[in-house]
Amino acid sequence: MNKLMSSAxxxxxxxASLVGGQASSQATAPVSxxxxxxxxxxxxxxxxxxxxxxxxxLGIYDTDFGWSAIPDQSGVNGLMIQSHNxxxxxxxxxxxxxxxxxxxxxxxxxxxYLSFDLGTSVSEGxxxxxxxxxxxxxxxxxxxxxxxxxQVESVGGFPYYILNVDKGAQTNGGTDMQALGHLGKPNxxxxxxxxxHFEHTFTVTTNAQGAAYLIIGTDSGFEGLTRIYYxxxxxxxx
Numbered sequence: 001m002n003k004l005m006s007s008a009x010x011x012x013x014x015x016a017s018l019v020g021g022q023a024s025s026q027a028t029a030p031v032s033x034x035x036x037x038x039x040x041x042x043x044x045x046x047x048x049x050x051x052x053x054x055x056x057x058l059g060i061y062d063t064d065f066g067w068s069a070i071p072d073q074s075g076v077n078g079l080m081i082q083s084h085n086x087x088x089x090x091x092x093x094x095x096x097x098x099x100x101x102x103x104x105x106x107x108x109x110x111x112x113y114l115s116f117d118l119g120t121s122v123s124e125g126x127x128x129x130x131x132x133x134x135x136x137x138x139x140x141x142x143x144x145x146x147x148x149x150x151q152v153e154s155v156g157g158f159p160y161y162i163l164n165v166d167k168g169a170q171t172n173g174g175t176d177m178q179a180l181g182h183l184g185k186p187n188x189x190x191x192x193x194x195x196x197h198f199e200h201t202f203t204v205t206t207n208a209q210g211a212a213y214l215i216i217g218t219d220s221g222f223e224g225l226t227r228i229y230y231x232x233x234x235x236x237x238x
Contacts, residue, residue, distance in 0.1 A: 031103040031110075031237040035096070037077045041067045042096075046081055047150055049091040049163040060086050062225055070119045070229045072192035078119055078231030085220045087160075091167060093217030094230055095148045098237070100210035109205045110237040112143055116216060117195040119229030123188035131221035134184035140167055141216045142177035143204040143235075148215050170221050177215065178202065183228065193229070212237075 035042045046065045048055070055061045062084040070076045083090050098104060122133040131137075142165070150161040168174030178200065185194040204212045214235055220226055 029103070031098070032234070033098055033102055034234040035232075037067060037079060037231055041079060044079060044094050044096045046079070046092070046094045047148070047161075047163070048083055049093070049150055049161050050089040051083075051087045051161060053152055053159045053161055055161075058086075060084065061090070063092075064227075068229065070193060070195075070231060071121075073119065073195060076119075076195070076231055078117075078229035080227065080229050082225065082227035083220075084225045085223050088221065088223055089170070090220050091163060091217055092220075092226075093148070093163070093215055095213055095215040096233075097147070097211055097213050098235065099206075099212075104206050104210045104212060104237060106206055106208050106210040108210075109203055110212070111201065111203050112212075112214075113199070113201055113236040113238070114141055114143075114214065114216075114234070115197065115199045116141075116233040117197055117231050118183070119193045119231065120183045120185045120196055121193045121227075122183050122185060124182075124184035125188070129223040131223070133222050133224060133226070135182045136220065136222035137183045137226055138171045138219045138221075139180045139182060139198060139216075140173060140177040140219060141180055141198070141200045141214075142167075142202055143212050143214050144176050145205055145207040145212050148213055165215060167217065167219065170219055177217070179219075183218070183226070195231070 065081045068080040070078045124134045148165045152159050153162045165176045166174035167177040173179040180198045206212050
């Protein structure tokens with residue numbers, strides 16, 4: 001747990017202990033989950049939205065997902081996800097269910113401190129079709145208490161996959177996911193992939209089964225190939 005999260009957790013626990021036994025019990029026993037992907041995907045799944053339902057057979061979107069070593073990062077593994085943004089609006093995401101088996105309580109509101117590293121190889125200031133390879137791809141994150149799934153809707157008279165989560169559009173966040181930044185790597189003068197750190201704080205109320213779903217993704221205005229890696233994901237439910 002980083003220093004920012006650790007300090008916040010302690011502050012909330014101390015405050016809650018002053019307002020009653022039940023609140024104190026929940027605050028002093030936060031639920032923490034972390035994923036370094038040392039051995040595999042650890043239950044995370046993925047999806048691609050805002051593109052035609054026949055995108056696979058079209059053969060032009062170059063979608064792919066898998067567990068992999070992160071290039072240029074010795075000994076670090078992660079989840080690779082990629083797509084070629086032919087529709088000018090591809091959203092690619094990863095998601096994970098966290099539930100009572102991890103310690104979450106049913107119908108309970110939690111403050112969630114989320115952090116993760118994203119492996120990116122693009123620098124700011126480049127020119128791309130439709131948008132820049134770095135600034136034109138917005139990183140978003142959030143949590144909901146229902147399973148994120150793809151629904152089929154008509155877009156311009158054609159069937160498209162649309163996510164049932166309000167993620168906003170392009171650089172703007174939505175009700176369920178907020179915009180955190182873009183893919184510009186920390187050191188633009190260094191070649192290859194670098195890990196870029198993101199943090200986000202939000203609230204979620206678990207469902208009757210004590211479940212919440214973490215979701216992290218990228219909303220692309222860059223009409224080219226984007227390949228990124230996720231690793232070191234940590235979420236603290238307080």
